[in-house]
Amino acid sequence: MAGSNGTVLDVRDLTTVFRTDEGVVRAVDGVSFSLDEGATVGIVGESGSGKSVTNLSILRLIPDPPGRIESGQIRLKDVDLLTLSKEEMRRVRGRRVAMIFQDPMTSLNPLLTIGRQMTEVLEVHEGLRSRESRERSMEMLAKVGIPDAGPRLDQYPHQFSGGMRQRVMIAMALLCRPEVLLADEPTTALDVTIQAQILDLIRKLAEELGTSVVLVTHDLGVVAGMAKDVMVMYAGRIVEKATVEMLFARPQHPYTIGLLRSLPGRIAAAASSGPIRRLAAIPGRPPDPARLPPGCPFVPRCPWAFDRCSAERPPLRETPSGNQSACWLDDPATLPQTKPGLWEASA
Numbered sequence: 001m002a003g004s005n006g007t008v009l010d011v012r013d014l015t016t017v018f019r020t021d022e023g024v025v026r027a028v029d030g031v032s033f034s035l036d037e038g039a040t041v042g043i044v045g046e047s048g049s050g051k052s053v054t055n056l057s058i059l060r061l062i063p064d065p066p067g068r069i070e071s072g073q074i075r076l077k078d079v080d081l082l083t084l085s086k087e088e089m090r091r092v093r094g095r096r097v098a099m100i101f102q103d104p105m106t107s108l109n110p111l112l113t114i115g116r117q118m119t120e121v122l123e124v125h126e127g128l129r130s131r132e133s134r135e136r137s138m139e140m141l142a143k144v145g146i147p148d149a150g151p152r153l154d155q156y157p158h159q160f161s162g163g164m165r166q167r168v169m170i171a172m173a174l175l176c177r178p179e180v181l182l183a184d185e186p187t188t189a190l191d192v193t194i195q196a197q198i199l200d201l202i203r204k205l206a207e208e209l210g211t212s213v214v215l216v217t218h219d220l221g222v223v224a225g226m227a228k229d230v231m232v233m234y235a236g237r238i239v240e241k242a243t244v245e246m247l248f249a250r251p252q253h254p255y256t257i258g259l260l261r262s263l264p265g266r267i268a269a270a271a272s273s274g275p276i277r278r279l280a281a282i283p284g285r286p287p288d289p290a291r292l293p294p295g296c297p298f299v300p301r302c303p304w305a306f307d308r309c310s311a312e313r314p315p316l317r318e319t320p321s322g323n324q325s326a327c328w329l330d331d332p333a334t335l336p337q338t339k340p341g342l343w344e345a346s347a
Contacts (some may be wrong), residue, residue, distance in 0.1 A: 007077075008212045009035040009058070009180050014072035016050075016057045019065065023290035027053040027067070029236035035180065040206065040213040042227035042244070044220055044259070048286055050236040051216040055182040058214075059099055060089050076180065095125040098173035100202075102185035104165035108157040114141075114168055115153030121175050140171040144201060163194035170201060177209050184216045199226055220263060224248065232256045235287055235297035238316060242323035252325035254302045254332050258282040296326070303337040304329055 016028040028050045035041050043051045056062055057069055060081060074081040076096060081089065093099075101107040109117055118137035122128045128136065134153065141149035144167040157165055166186065173181060183202060187195035203226060206213050215226055223230050223244060230247050232240040232255065240253040251257045261280045284301040293299065295310045302309065308328050316326045329335065 006037050007034045008037045009214070010073070010075040011054075011058065012073040012075070014054065014057055014074065015070040016053055016062055016067060017070050018067040020290060022288075025289040026236050026292070027289065028057055031072075031233075031236075031238055033231055033238070033241070035212050035214060037179075037212055038207075038210055039229070040203075040215055040227045042215045042217065042223035042230040043233060044217055044223055044230060045233035046218060046286065048289065049233040051218075051233055052184050053236075054233075055099065055184050055214060055216055058182060059093055059097060091125070094121055094173075094178070095176045096178055097180045097182065098176070098178040099182040099184060100166075100169050100173050100186045102188045104162070104169045104189075105157065107169060108165060110157050113154050113156055114160070118153070118168075118172055118175060121172055125176050136175065137171070140175055141168070143205070144168075144171045145197075146171075162190055163198065166190060166194075166198050167201065170198070170205065174205055174209060174211065178211055181206060181211050181213045182216070183213060185218070186215075187217075187219075187222065195222075202226075220259060232259070235289065235292060237297070237326065239298070239326045240323060241316065246321060246323055250321040250323065250331075251333060252319045252321060252323045252331060253298075253327050254304055255282070255298050257333055258301070296328075304332045304335055306338070
């Protein structure tokens with residue numbers, strides 16, 4: 001995922017664990033990726049795959065206990081964020097790396113006005129006086145499409161609709177023109193029409209400000225419209241990396257193939273070798289994260305699994321299509337299913 005613009009964020013072998021009553025959960029297990037200046041990379045996968053924990057690890061917001069970042073590097077240009085003190089990290093959050101959370105109602109303080117929550121960001125990170133910070137906040141609210149920005153600064157979160165609250169969160173995240181924006185399922189709680197508006201707003205402002213974006217989502221359609229590169233996560237690991245075009249045209253990992261075949265509409269049709277007769281689902285359920293098998297964690301749900309898959313963990317390696325896939329097979333999509341009955345709806 002390297003580019004000509006230079007790398008702004010480089011994550012190497014990131015491992016984040018949680019200690020639970022059932023055992024140690026490796027929520028993020030050896031994740032590596034890079035983000036170029038001005039680029040958007042998508043991270044997709046089902047709930048519990050480690051997407052959001054990856055973003056929280058980058059900002060060092062993992063609650064300790066029970067969680068902790070066990071190993072790895074998170075380099076923001078020339079600085080390894082894991083070596084910074086807590087005070088130094090506080091200066092990075094919001095100023096150099098910002099985050100949009102999926103539920104703005106729980107992210108905004110219900111007891112403070114929108115204006116106070118926004119001006120505090122500028123006062124802390126840029127040392128602006130209250131009048132200057134209020135003017136900047138009003139300009140940013142207007143930029144994200146909130147009418148009557150001045151009076152609305154004095155209102156509370158409950159006086160805004162869900163879509164407007166998310167616009168406020170985007171405004172707060174971009175106030176200090178951060179180098180990296182982490183968008184964690186930013187449209188999950190919104191209806192489809194508002195989702196499109198919010199995604200378009202994030203794209204437009206990121207381009208205008210030169211901000212790089214890590215977009216976490218379970219929606220492959222969102223990734224198709226927003227990102228150039230995409231990573232697919234399963235059980236805390238990256239199982240496939242590719243450009244968006246190649247992921248849809250020639251998915252390589254069985255899990256990715258299953259995700260694409262379970263999509264309705266045009267996206268699924270474009271990603272399938274044949275007509276879609278009915279909605280196909282990936283059978284089974286994700287493995288217990290506290291008891292991962294020694295080999296590939298997708299084995300019980302995979303129609304192409306063979307003995308080696310259960311014994312050895314496949315590394316992420318380049319395939320003939322140019323994608324990187326953590327699978328012992330070069331191109332599972334070209335093979336017949338070896339477990340009859342799996343994914344028959346999309347055959």
